Amino acid sequence: GCAVLEAAFQRYWALLFAAARPTENKQPWGTPCTQLLVFVATPGCDGFPSLDSKESCEYRGREREGKGTVCGFLAGLETFSQLVGRDENGMYYINKTEIVDFPRFPHRGLLLDTSRHYLPLKAILETLDVMAYNKFNVFHWHIVDDPSFPYESSTFPELSKQGAFHAMTHVYTASDVQMVIEYARLRGIRVIAEFDTPGHTLSWGPGAPGLLTPCYLGKDPSGTYGPINPILNSTYQFVTSLFQEVSAVFPDFFLHLGGDEVDFTCWKSNPNIRAFMKEMGFGEDYKKLESFYIQRLLDIISSLGKGYIVWQEVFDNAVKVRPDTIIHVWKENPTPYTEEMANVTKAGYRALLSAPWYLNRISYGQDWMAAYQVEPLKFEGSSEQKDRVIGGEACMWGEYVDVTNLAPRLWPRAGAVAERLWSNATVRDLQDAYVRLADFRCKLLGRGVQAQPLFVGYCENEFAGF
Numbered sequence: 001g002c003a004v005l006e007a008a009f010q011r012y013w014a015l016l017f018a019a020a021r022p023t024e025n026k027q028p029w030g031t032p033c034t035q036l037l038v039f040v041a042t043p044g045c046d047g048f049p050s051l052d053s054k055e056s057c058e059y060r061g062r063e064r065e066g067k068g069t070v071c072g073f074l075a076g077l078e079t080f081s082q083l084v085g086r087d088e089n090g091m092y093y094i095n096k097t098e099i100v101d102f103p104r105f106p107h108r109g110l111l112l113d114t115s116r117h118y119l120p121l122k123a124i125l126e127t128l129d130v131m132a133y134n135k136f137n138v139f140h141w142h143i144v145d146d147p148s149f150p151y152e153s154s155t156f157p158e159l160s161k162q163g164a165f166h167a168m169t170h171v172y173t174a175s176d177v178q179m180v181i182e183y184a185r186l187r188g189i190r191v192i193a194e195f196d197t198p199g200h201t202l203s204w205g206p207g208a209p210g211l212l213t214p215c216y217l218g219k220d221p222s223g224t225y226g227p228i229n230p231i232l233n234s235t236y237q238f239v240t241s242l243f244q245e246v247s248a249v250f251p252d253f254f255l256h257l258g259g260d261e262v263d264f265t266c267w268k269s270n271p272n273i274r275a276f277m278k279e280m281g282f283g284e285d286y287k288k289l290e291s292f293y294i295q296r297l298l299d300i301i302s303s304l305g306k307g308y309i310v311w312q313e314v315f316d317n318a319v320k321v322r323p324d325t326i327i328h329v330w331k332e333n334p335t336p337y338t339e340e341m342a343n344v345t346k347a348g349y350r351a352l353l354s355a356p357w358y359l360n361r362i363s364y365g366q367d368w369m370a371a372y373q374v375e376p377l378k379f380e381g382s383s384e385q386k387d388r389v390i391g392g393e394a395c396m397w398g399e400y401v402d403v404t405n406l407a408p409r410l411w412p413r414a415g416a417v418a419e420r421l422w423s424n425a426t427v428r429d430l431q432d433a434y435v436r437l438a439d440f441r442c443k444l445l446g447r448g449v450q451a452q453p454l455f456v457g458y459c460e461n462e463f464a465g466f
C-alpha cells in the first residue's frame with residue numbers, strides 16, 4: 001500500500017528483467033526467487049523526502065527480506081539490482097549476501113544549470129534516474145541565471161517570455177516543474193530550486209522593468225544593467241511575490257538563494273545608489289549594501305516559512321543569517337576551501353561542500369580520482385564542527401554543457417562524489433574504487449546511460465544506442 005515502493009518495484013523489475021526471454025517454458029528468474037519480502041519501518045511513505053529522512057536499509061539475500069525506511073528501501077533496492085547476475089544458461093541469480101547499509105551524509109546533491117544552456121525536460125528526468133542509481137538524494141536546480149530565465153512564472157510570465165532563450169521551446173512550464181518534482185519524489189530525491197540574487201540576474205531584466213540597477217557612464221545611464229536594485233521598495237515587493245510563488249511550487253523546506261559573485265561596479269556607477277549609501281552610512285563598503293539586500297531577502301523567505309541555503313559569500317560578507325542557515329562552500333581560491341569549512345562550522349552554521357566537485361571542469365586523464373580522494377571532514381575543528389557538515393554536491397555548470405554532452409560528462413565521474421558522500425570515510429582505496437566504478441559504468445551502459453569510459457577496456461554491454 002505504498003505508491004513510492006510499488007513504483008520502485010515496477011521500475012527495477014523492468015530494469016532487471018526487461019531483457020529476460022523465457023526459454024523452454026522456464027521463467028529466466030526461476031521459481032525460488034520470485035518473492036522479495038519488505039518491511040517498512042516508517043509510516044507516511046508517500047510524503048516528500050526531507051533532510052531528516054532516514055535512509056538505512058538492511059538486506060539479507062538468503063532470507064529474501066529486508067527492513068528499513070522508504071528512502072532506505074529505494075537505496076536498498078538499487079543495491080539489490082546491482083547484485084543480480086546471469087549465469088551461463090541465462091538464469092538470473094544473486095549470491096548469498098548480507099548488507100547493512102546507511103549513508104554517511106544526509107545531503108548528497110547534484111547541481112544542474114539550466115540557464116547557460118537549456119536542458120530538455122527528458123534530460124533532467126534521465127539525470128534523476130541515474131542520480132538514483134548513484135544514491136544521490138538532492139537535485140539542486142540552478143534554474144535561472146544571467147544568460148536565460150527558463151522558469152515560467154505564473155505571477156510574472158514576462159520573465160520567461162522575455163528572458164528565456166526561446167519563450168515557447170526553452171521554458172519549464174508549471175507542469176514540467178511538477179513532473180520533475182514528482183519524478184524525483186518517487187526516487188527519494190529532493191528538489192531544491194535556486195533563484196540566485198542579487199547578482200546573476202541579467203536575464204530577469206527585460207521581463208521585470210525597474211528591477212535591475214541601471215549602470216552609469218559618467219553622468220548618464222549607459223543602457224546596461226547590473227545586479228538587482230537594492231534601494232527601491234518596489235524591488236522587495238517583486239521579490240516577495242516571486243518567492244511566494246516559488247515557495248508554493250517547490251515543496252522542499254529549503255530554497256537556495258544564491259548570493260554569490262555580486263559585482264559592485266554598476267552599483268558604484270549609479271548616483272542614486274551612492275546617495276543611498278551615504279544616507280545609510282555605509283561609506284564605500286558595498287558589501288554592506290549587498291548585506292542590506294540579502295538580510296531583507298532572508299527575512300522575506302523566513303516569513304514564508306522556508307529555510308535557506310546560500311553560497312559562501314553571504315557568510316564571508318558577514319550578513320546576519322538565521323542560525324539554521326546552510327552555507328554552501330564553493331570557492332577554491334584564494335584560500336583553500338578547508339579553511340572556509342572550518343570557519344563556517346566554527347560560527348555554528350551547517351555546511352555543504354562543492355568546491356572540489358566542479359565536474360564541469362575536465363582534464364585529460366582520470367580526473368574522477370581527485371573528486372574521490374576528497375575528505376569533506378578534513379579541516380581543523382572540533383567534532384561538533386564536523387557534525388555540522390551535512391554533505392555536499394557535485395556541480396555541473398552549463399557554460400560548455402548541454403544535452404549533447406551532459407550524460408557522458410556526469411557519469412560515471414559523479415559516482416566518485418556519490419560514494420564519498422555515502423560510504424564510510426575508510427572506503428577510499430583508489431584501485432578498488434576503479435574496479436567497482438568501471439563495473440558500475442558498464443551497468444549504466446546496460447541501462448541505456450551514455451556514461452563515458454574511465455580508461456582502456458570494454459564492457460559486455462556497450463552503449464545500447466549503437
Ligand SMILES: *[C@@H]1O[C@H](CO)[C@@H](O)[C@H](O)[C@H]1NC(C)=O
Nearest residue numbers: 082083084085086093094095
Ligand atoms: C557470485 O560470486 C562468484 C564467486 O565469487 C563471482 O564470480 C560472481 O561474479 C558473483 N556473481 C554476482 C552476480 O555477483
Ligand SMILES: *[C@@H]1O[C@H](CO)[C@@H](O)[C@H](O)[C@H]1NC(C)=O
Nearest residue numbers: 230231232233234235236237
Ligand atoms: C519605502 O518603504 C519605507 C518603509 O516601508 C518607507 O519609509 C519609505 O518611505 C518608502 N520609500 C518610498 C520611496 O516609497
Ligand SMILES: *[C@@H]1O[C@H](CO)[C@@H](O)[C@H](O)[C@H]1NC(C)=O
Nearest residue numbers: 316335336339340341342343
Ligand atoms: C577564516 O577565519 C580567519 C579568522 O577569522 C580569517 O583570518 C580567515 O581569512 C578566514 N578564512 C576564510 C577562507 O574566510
Ligand SMILES: *[C@@H]1O[C@H](CO)[C@@H](O)[C@H](O)[C@H]1NC(C)=O
Nearest residue numbers: 102103104423424425426427
Ligand atoms: C567505518 O569503518 C570503520 C573501520 O571499518 C569502523 O570502525 C567504523 O565503525 C565505521 N563507521 C561507521 C559509522 O560505520
